[in-house]
Amino acid sequence: MTRDGKPLELPGLYWDEERRRYFPIASRAKRKSIDEVAQPAYTDVKSSQWRRTVTSRYLQISRAGKGNFSQRLRLADDLEGLSLVNSYTELDPSLRPLTWQSSKIASFCTATTDDTLNVLVGDSRGVLHCSRAVNKTMPGINAGPDRFNDNSRLFTSYHLGSGSPIVKIATCGNLVVAVSNTCDSCLLAIRDLKAPDYSGVSFPRIDSTGDIRAASLLDKSLVLGMSNKLVWLQDVQSSIRNHRTLHTRSDVLSIVQSPNTITAGLRSGEVRLFDVRTRGDASTELIGSRYSKRSDWELGPSKDMKSRMAHAAVTHLQGVGDWEMLVGTSSGELEMFDLRFATGTRVEPTMSFKGHVNSYLLDLGITIDPTSSILFAAGQDRRIRAWSLKSGEQLGTVLGGAQLASPARALAVTQRDNNLRGGKWLWISQEDEIRVLRLGQPSS
Numbered sequence: 001m002t003r004d005g006k007p008l009e010l011p012g013l014y015w016d017e018e019r020r021r022y023f024p025i026a027s028r029a030k031r032k033s034i035d036e037v038a039q040p041a042y043t044d045v046k047s048s049q050w051r052r053t054v055t056s057r058y059l060q061i062s063r064a065g066k067g068n069f070s071q072r073l074r075l076a077d078d079l080e081g082l083s084l085v086n087s088y089t090e091l092d093p094s095l096r097p098l099t100w101q102s103s104k105i106a107s108f109c110t111a112t113t114d115d116t117l118n119v120l121v122g123d124s125r126g127v128l129h130c131s132r133a134v135n136k137t138m139p140g141i142n143a144g145p146d147r148f149n150d151n152s153r154l155f156t157s158y159h160l161g162s163g164s165p166i167v168k169i170a171t172c173g174n175l176v177v178a179v180s181n182t183c184d185s186c187l188l189a190i191r192d193l194k195a196p197d198y199s200g201v202s203f204p205r206i207d208s209t210g211d212i213r214a215a216s217l218l219d220k221s222l223v224l225g226m227s228n229k230l231v232w233l234q235d236v237q238s239s240i241r242n243h244r245t246l247h248t249r250s251d252v253l254s255i256v257q258s259p260n261t262i263t264a265g266l267r268s269g270e271v272r273l274f275d276v277r278t279r280g281d282a283s284t285e286l287i288g289s290r291y292s293k294r295s296d297w298e299l300g301p302s303k304d305m306k307s308r309m310a311h312a313a314v315t316h317l318q319g320v321g322d323w324e325m326l327v328g329t330s331s332g333e334l335e336m337f338d339l340r341f342a343t344g345t346r347v348e349p350t351m352s353f354k355g356h357v358n359s360y361l362l363d364l365g366i367t368i369d370p371t372s373s374i375l376f377a378a379g380q381d382r383r384i385r386a387w388s389l390k391s392g393e394q395l396g397t398v399l400g401g402a403q404l405a406s407p408a409r410a411l412a413v414t415q416r417d418n419n420l421r422g423g424k425w426l427w428i429s430q431e432d433e434i435r436v437l438r439l440g441q442p443s444s
Contacts, residue, residue, distance in 0.1 A: 122166025
């Protein structure tokens with residue numbers, strides 16, 4: 001690098017700004033540009049046309065008194081989603097919990113316990129930062145994210161001692177588990193959010209090696225996704241040494257747990273279901289070979305076809321309701337499947353969310369709001385898009401389509417109260433800061 005921070009021009013090599021490394025020119029992937037893949041002009045026009053159609057249709061049905069209740073409710077939900085995505089108020093300044101040296105944000109999540117909003121950040125030096133907002137005038141009632149930039153904030157840090165980044169944070173109820181790698185083991189920080197700050201935390205170690213790429217917590221059951229295996233701890237608070245290893249033959253990038261099963265999304269493009277009540281590594285393949293082989297799909301109403309010449313890594317899995325599962329891949333697919341019909345050679349999604357931009361990144365932020373009505377996804381093009389989970393249509397681009405300084409590695413949506421129509425906050429985590437948007441009009 002030059003003195004002014006610009007990369008040198010080295011013969012036979014090129015500088016990859018995303019990965020901050022030099023690579024041989026011959027290894028540069030010959031793929032379409034972001035604009036060609038995303039087709040933003042088509043997306044913007046289609047989204048605008050759909051907004052006008054939904055609004056017009058709802059007014060027609062309301063005036064004529066026609067349409068069944070479910071149809072009118074779905075249109076109302078879509079209109080509310082459009083309002084939330086296309087109007088916002090940003091918390092200023094952005095959150096910056098790491099105020100010393102050169103630490104970066106390595107992992108992020110939020111958790112709500114007893115109406116208290118907890119913000120959890122793992123940094124690049126192995127420190128877990130726990131912050132929660134407190135309203136001094138109304139004790140016990142959460143004041144929302146707008147309290148994080150004043151003096152009504154409790155802040156505690158825990159040093160795991162590994163010196164390595166906290167790569168994943170998993171939460172369930174009042175329990176939080178932060179995970180960090182060392183050369184020969186895996187270090188955990190287990191935090192009870194309801195306990196006093198320094199009495200409700202422990203730092204156990206697991207004797208298992210491998211890069212950790214995913215983590216899932218269900219009650220006290222912790223599952224870690226690693227290189228070619230899953231590590232399952234039935235009770236993370238008592239049986240650390242008695243963990244079980246399930247071999248997957250490919251890196252685990254995403255995990256969903258249920259009381260008796262573990263579903264793993266693999267780098268190979270497979271989605272595999274493990275029943276923990278049985279012995280051995282036997283598993284069932286879900287969704288056939290939809291992502292593990294070459295594929296073609298339509299890009300839009302122009303009927304242009306987009307081709308995936310190889311497999312796509314399954315980077316995101318998330319359960320929705322009782323039977324559905326959201327799947328995201330490294331080639332830009334975002335699809336919903338009914339798990340009751342997820343086995344077989346040709347499994348089709350119940351809903352496809354078109355317009356997501358990704359061609360190789362494995363850690364883009366994807367989240368669903370607490371009411372399971374809106375899907376938010378960060379794109380490789382540094383934009384965040386939203387879709388209706390009722391209709392599958394794109395609601396628009398957050399921040400008016402403006403690009404972030406860097407791709408968002410984690411997203412979260414919190415809600416001020418239990419009211420389904422209550423205010424929503426979108427948290428956008430980047431390596432240097434966390435931007436917070438209050439979605440919708442201020443009066444909502």
